[in-house]
Amino acid sequence: MLFLEYLDQHSLRRLGYTCRFLYAFCSSAELWKPLFLEHHTTGRFGGKWQGSWRATLLGLAVDQESKIDCSNVFSDVLHRPFVCSHLDLSRFATKIPRGNQITKLDNLSYDEFAASWTEKPFVLTKCIQDWPVFQTWTIETILKQYGDVEFRAEAVDWPFSTYHDYMKNTTDESPLYLFDKKFAEKMHIKVGREEGAAYWKPECFGPDLFELLGDERPAHRWLIIGPERSGSTFHKDPNATSAWNAVLQGSKYWIMFPPSVSVPGVFVSRDASEVTSPISIAEWLETFHDEARQLPECIEGVCHAGEILHVPSGWWHLVVNLESGIALTQNFVPKSPSLHHLSEALSFLRDKAEQVTGFERDVTDPYGLFVERLQATYPEALEEALRILDSKAAHKKRKWEEAVGAGPAEAEGGGFSFGFGGDDDDEIP
Structure with missing residues (x-):
């Protein structure tokens, strides 16, 4: 081959x-x-x-x-993708152990979210029912109204009518996923709490600190459409952001793990810039799902139409469509009392600059820009978040010195330096 x-x-x-x-x-x-x-x-x-x-x-x-x-x-080479493209996904999305089941709530207030839920996955079942797009968008209505509009499906732009034909007639092991960050402009829709808006950010998630960047913020919202079996293999969301994913049509199976967990079948480079895993979602499910489900940190569940799922920053997650469907997703940096998420975002922008994604090319210093905007609006939060970063760096340095058996003077006087950044993070768009 x-x-x-x-x-x-x-x-x-x-x-x-x-x-x-x-x-x-x-x-x-x-x-x-x-x-x-x-x-x-x-x-x-x-x-x-x-x-x-x-x-x-x-x-x-x-x-x-x-x-x-x-x-x-x-031939095993030909048989494997055939088997994966005909895998019964329902056997992975059912009989979920009670201890693994993601928490489902009707809704949350911002105070409840900020106090208890910023670092936990959950699903809200009564949050997006008043969105106009939830009431009007289906794959067929989008085809009728936007059939000639070109959307991004991974590496190719094609009219939605063509992508619709592909969705209805593909045996791909890993179907192309429509994942478009400029959909609002292409579809001429308004987003936000204004008259005539198609949808808006759920109020429970509160202030999004990346909104301080205005038009200079990185790509943060996407329209997602795909057939059964399409989805995203294990990844962490970009720039240490959290995310919400709202299902308008269809249903999605999610399996998630906290940042510190080594996910079976997923191998991460030392600097977390590269993630290696099986070529397809189906192959990972067939090979590693049973093992992964046994881990005590495993969280999994199905998000149905009309529900919205929260992904905390840094969490590993795999998601697959159980049927053809539509979703809207958005990344954000929540302003939680602990400032954990702000410190993680600052750490990523500062210490992993080569992995930062989504900014326009004319934004040459995302970290400096974010610090400048925070200083103007939330100076106390910025000061505390930077203090948290310094504390983490000092803790990691002490652990390194203990590991190599060197005192502070020896560690600082060596022939090479070792840079410590934030916690591991990575993204798959």
């Missing part, structure tokens, strides 16, 4: 015609999807979805594709 990855589309097509065994291998979606994305380097695709990446790239209608009987071709 590795050799086939080096072939261009024409060579791959011709090689597949030599025998049925090579036809089976050369027709693999795992080969044709990268070729399609490479061919559309601008990210834009205005063609027609033909039912497979191969047929779409080659412009072959369904009746033009060869029908070769490959029933006597046996």
Whole structure:
């Protein structure tokens, strides 16, 4: 299979015609999807979805594709994605152990959230019912009203009508996920507590400190649409932010772990800049779900239409659509009394600058900008958050000195320096 990855589309097509065994291998979606994305380097695709990446790239209608009987071709390489694309997701999303079940509440006030819930996952069941989009948006109504609008689906922009065709006719192990950060501008909708707004931030989450950045804040809200099996593999949200995810249609299975937990099957580089895990959600579920469910820190549950889920900053989470659906999500930095989340965001912006994402290119110093805005509006909160950062850094330094058996003078006088940042964080957009 590795050799086939080096072939261009024409060579791959011709090689597949030599025998049925090579036809089976050369027709693999795992080969044709990268070729399609490479061919559309601008990210834009205005063609027609033909039912497979191969047929779409080659412009072959369904009746033009060869029908070769490959029933006597046996290969684990071909069998694995087939099994994963036909996995029954319900067996992972049901019979959740009582101790793992995510807390479900009707609603919360901001005072309740700030006092007890900023560092815990939860689901609110009666929070978004008065949003106009909850009452009017379905996949079909979006198709009717915005079918010609181009949305971002991972690495490609295509009209929603084309993505809709893809959703209805794909056997991908990991279906493309529509995940668009500019949807409000493209759909010409208002967001916020103003007349004619399509939806607004739930009041329970209170002040979002990144709002101080105004138009210079990083990307923070997304429209999410996808078919069954689509979703996001394990990741932490960007820039040490928390998030909420509101389901308008469909249902999603979530499995989550606190920041300090080593998730089975997920391997993180020393600086937390790279996360390695199985290629697909289905493969992780099939291989590691049972083991992960046994961890005492495991939190899991299903978020249904009309419900909204809170993801605290730093928490590992995997989410998968149990059926085709629509969701809106937003990242934020809550102003909690402990200032834990503010200190984490400041730490990430300061100490992991190379991992900061979502800012426009003209914002060259996100940390400095955020500190400046905080100083002007919440100077006491900024001072306390920076004190918390200094305290954490000193604690980590002491632990290092204890580990290497060096005194303060020795540790400071060595031939190299060791920088300590904040807690691990990473993102998958």
